[in-house]
Amino acid sequence: MGPQHPSTHGVLRVILKLDGEKVIGTECVIGYLHRGVEKIAENRTYTMFAPYVDRMDYIAAISNGLGYCLAVEKLLKVEAPPRAQVVRVILTELNRIASHLFWLGTHALDIGAITPLFYTLREREEILKIFEDYCGARLTTHAFRIGGLQYEVHDGLERQVKDFCDYIVPKIDEYEELLTNNRIWVERLKGVGILTADECKQFGVTGPVLRAAGVQWDLRKAQPYSGYEKYDFDVPIAHGADTYDRYVVRMLEMRQCVRILRQAVEGIPEGPILAKVGKVIKPAAGEAYVSIEAPKGELGYFIVSDGSTQPYRLRVRPPSLINLQALDRMVRGGLVADVVAIIGTLDIVLGEVDR
Amino acid sequence: MKKFLRTIFLVDLLQGLWVTFRNQHPKHIYTEQYPAERPKVAERYRGAPRLNINPDNGETLCIACNLCALACPENLIVVTSERNEQTRRKELTEFTYDTSRCMFCGLCEDACPVDALELTQDFELATYTRDGLIWDRQLLEEGPKPTPYRF
Numbered sequence: 001m002g003p004q005h006p007s008t009h010g011v012l013r014v015i016l017k018l019d020g021e022k023v024i025g026t027e028c029v030i031g032y033l034h035r036g037v038e039k040i041a042e043n044r045t046y047t048m049f050a051p052y053v054d055r056m057d058y059i060a061a062i063s064n065g066l067g068y069c070l071a072v073e074k075l076l077k078v079e080a081p082p083r084a085q086v087v088r089v090i091l092t093e094l095n096r097i098a099s100h101l102f103w104l105g106t107h108a109l110d111i112g113a114i115t116p117l118f119y120t121l122r123e124r125e126e127i128l129k130i131f132e133d134y135c136g137a138r139l140t141t142h143a144f145r146i147g148g149l150q151y152e153v154h155d156g157l158e159r160q161v162k163d164f165c166d167y168i169v170p171k172i173d174e175y176e177e178l179l180t181n182n183r184i185w186v187e188r189l190k191g192v193g194i195l196t197a198d199e200c201k202q203f204g205v206t207g208p209v210l211r212a213a214g215v216q217w218d219l220r221k222a223q224p225y226s227g228y229e230k231y232d233f234d235v236p237i238a239h240g241a242d243t244y245d246r247y248v249v250r251m252l253e254m255r256q257c258v259r260i261l262r263q264a265v266e267g268i269p270e271g272p273i274l275a276k277v278g279k280v281i282k283p284a285a286g287e288a289y290v291s292i293e294a295p296k297g298e299l300g301y302f303i304v305s306d307g308s309t310q311p312y313r314l315r316v317r318p319p320s321l322i323n324l325q326a327l328d329r330m331v332r333g334g335l336v337a338d339v340v341a342i343i344g345t346l347d348i349v350l351g352e353v354d355r
Numbered sequence: 356m357k358k359f360l361r362t363i364f365l366v367d368l369l370q371g372l373w374v375t376f377r378n379q380h381p382k383h384i385y386t387e388q389y390p391a392e393r394p395k396v397a398e399r400y401r402g403a404p405r406l407n408i409n410p411d412n413g414e415t416l417c418i419a420c421n422l423c424a425l426a427c428p429e430n431l432i433v434v435t436s437e438r439n440e441q442t443r444r445k446e447l448t449e450f451t452y453d454t455s456r457c458m459f460c461g462l463c464e465d466a467c468p469v470d471a472l473e474l475t476q477d478f479e480l481a482t483y484t485r486d487g488l489i490w491d492r493q494l495l496e497e498g499p500k501p502t503p504y505r506f
Contacts, residue, residue, distance in 0.1 A: 048428035051460035115375055122385055129397075136399035136474070142460045150465060151399065178371040183362075 003032050007110045007340040010350025014327070014339065021335050026328045030321075033354035041314035046072050046146060046281040049311070054140040056318065057352040059102050062095040062131075063294040065144045070225055071290040071301035072146045073275075075283035083271045084148035085227040090161060090264045091134065091143055092226075093257045097168065098127040099295035099347075100250050100257075104175060107247070107344035111188050116175055123171050130160050147277035153268065161265045165258050172254055179247070189244035193330040193342035196241050203326040207297025207319055209346060212249045213241040219293040226292075231260045243345040250347075282309050296320055296347050316355060320348040390504040396476050401459045403477035404452050406495040407470065415496070416471035419447040426466035431456045452495055454480055455488035477501070 003011040011032035017025035037056060041049045053068045054061035066088055073079060080088065105120035128138040133154050135143040143149070179185045195205065197213040210217055218235040220228040236252035238245035285307040291300035297319025306312040323346045330342045361367065387394055396402070407416045419436035431453035436445045464474050479501035482488055 044428055048426070048462065051428060051458055051462070055458075115371075119378070125385070132397040132400065134399070136397060136401040136461065137459065140458065140460075150461075154399070174374050177374050181367040182371050183367050 001339065003029070008343060008350075009106060009348060010353075012324075012343070012348070012350055012353070014343075016331075016336065016339065018336060021337075023331050023334055023336055023339060026331055026339075028324060028327060030324070030350075031354050033350050035355065037355045038314050038316060041311050043310065045309045046283075046311065049314070050145065051140065051142045053316075054142055055351060056316065056355055057294065057296065057299070057320065057349045058139055059349050060095050060099040060295045061139060061141050062091050062143055063099075063292065063299060065142065066092050066226065067290060067292045067294065067299045067301050069144045069146050070292065071288050071303050072281065072283070074288040074290050075286060075303055075305055076146070076277060076281065078147055078275045078277055080148040080226070080275055081272045082227070082269045084273045084275075086264055086268050087149055087153060087273070088144060088226050089228065089231070090157075090261060090268075091131070093260050093264070094127050094130060094161070094164070096295045097254050097257045098124045100254050101127075103250065103295075103344075103347045104247075107341075107347075108179065108185075110340045110344040111185065113179065113182075113185065116178055119171065119175065119178075123168060126164055126167065130157070130164065133157070133160070145274065146281055148272070148274035150274070152273060158265045158268065161261055165261050165265075169255070169258060172251060176251060180251075186244065189247065189341065189345075190240075190242060192243045192334065192338045193345060194240075194242050195326055195330050199326070199329060200241075203329070204322045205297070205326050207293075207295070207323065207347075208246055208249045208253065209297070209323055209326070211235065212238045212245040214239040219291060219298060223291070225290070231263050233260050243341055246345045280309055282307070291317065294319055296349070296352075297323055318352040318355065320346075320350075320352040321355075324348050324353055396478060398476075400476045400478070401461045401464075401474040403475050403480055403499050404454070404457070404463075404490065404495060405473050405475045405477075405498050406450055406492065407473055408496055415447055415492075416469050417447045417450065418469055418471070419445045420468065422466040422468065423463035423472050426462045428460065428462065429453075429456045429458065432463060447492070450492040450495060452490045453488065454490055455485060 001014045001016055003013040013029035015027040016023055037052055040052055050065065050068060053064040057064050101120040101124045105117035108116040131141050132138050134157060135141050135151050195209065195213060197215050200210045200213050214237055216235050216237050221235055233256045236249050236256060238249050283305045285305055287304045289300060289302045291298050299319055300317030302315040303311050304313040327342065331339050408414065409416055419434055421434050424432040424434050433451040435449040437448050439446045459474060461474055463472055477499050479499060
């Protein structure tokens with residue numbers, strides 16, 4: 001199966017060992033999109049490398065940028081000013097909704113429901129418009145800089161975000177109307193691709209896949225960064241650990257994002273947007289690991305500095321790659337038609353798997 | 356019993372179908388008629404590069420400081436300059452910008468101390484040759500000239 005298969009969300013090749021309709025083994029072949037991002041980092045200065053991280057998980061480029069900036073800021077021992085932190089939270093949460101919307105559309109398309117794709121991409125367009133107004137790019141945004149933000153908030157960001165919050169909630173209801181009780185959807189997803197909490201922990205699976213197995217683990221709550229401790233939100237969990245519950249968790253998560261957004265736009269503090277980091281970023285020798293809750297799971301950046309302007313080593317812990325490891329366990333013993341549903345439910349982005 | 360009736364009358368499927376019908380209304384059309392109607396991109400859009408000239412005397416604003424070339428992650432900007440013996444200033448001679456490798460990250464315009472290099476709202480950068488993607492100083496000052504389409 002693959003690499004040019006419409007349901008592998010990119011260029012993933014899965015070698016399936018079949019016994020009739022039953023899957024008895026899989027082997028993933030990855031690396032078709034390998035660009036050597038970690039090696040590129042060693043030849044670029046800290047500032048120059050920032051646009052490259054957007055190209056890993058291009059569906060959620062802003063989360064990648066946030067993780068990278070936080071990691072370098074930890075090395076430099078600076079913190080972004082409060083105003084920058086709030087704007088970061090707003091954009092990251094918008095990006096989380098965009099990522100989940102895109103996931104919902106493509107996942108439903110894999111299962112055979114074509115309609116949601118058009119609606120979700122229409123709503124995602126509104127988010128991309130906000131990004132375009134804020135930083136001038138829609139997908140590979142490069143919105144954050146080390147130490148804060150480059151761009152001052154444009155006029156009407158608050159209005160746009162508030163309007164979007166009012167706009168998206170009825171739309172999420174609409175998707176639920178289309179899918180949640182739909183018998184085809186339910187029967188296609190219930191009990192498919194079960195990954196229990198213990199197995200999740202063994203594989204290091206994070207994000208909505210872990211939360212659908214009943215583990216309340218969200219780095220925004222567990223290790224708050226960028227001022228997430230100030231916002232009041234819940235971490236939705238489910239206990240079925242199957243594909244349907246992962247859908248439910250992601251839908252609830254989108255509603256929680258709206259809650260965070262509403263709180264964040266209410267109080268954007270005044271003040272500077274960039275901490276004093278200097279034109280040339282030259283952290284002292286040392287190492288730093290920062291992980292954030294990206295839409296797909298725990299996204300970590302490990303940077304080793306040797307005191308020069310370029311990282312000595314940069315390692316990315318991509319949620320997609322780690323979550324993909326569990327594919328074999330999830331599809332084994334299932335039907336070949338469910339493989340597509342399970343790849344979809346893991347929410348992988350091949351740019352991030354291969355880097 | 357209620358569940359049985361809901362199953363018989365396909366309530367769940369009709370519910371979804373009703374959503375689809377609600378969205379059929381002509382006011383929900385989102386398609387952009389692109390070449391006929393050019394979309395309005397954001398003010399901060401990072402598109403085609405431009406080397407700004409002073410509108411009063413037509414001279415370039417660039418001071419040939421080479422900061423943009425140093426800031427570029429892809430090393431795609433080449434700035435050459437020569438010293439003017441009379442004014443003892445560096446003057447720009449040639450400026451090359453390779454849009455084929457550019458990822459429009461905006462680091463060069465951030466680095467520019469005099470707002471000479473700017474990423475503009477033009478987004479139609481396609482050409483028929485690879486050489487056409489390498490912009491020299493003249494092209495950067497004039498900006499791209501997209502083909503107007505008539506319908």
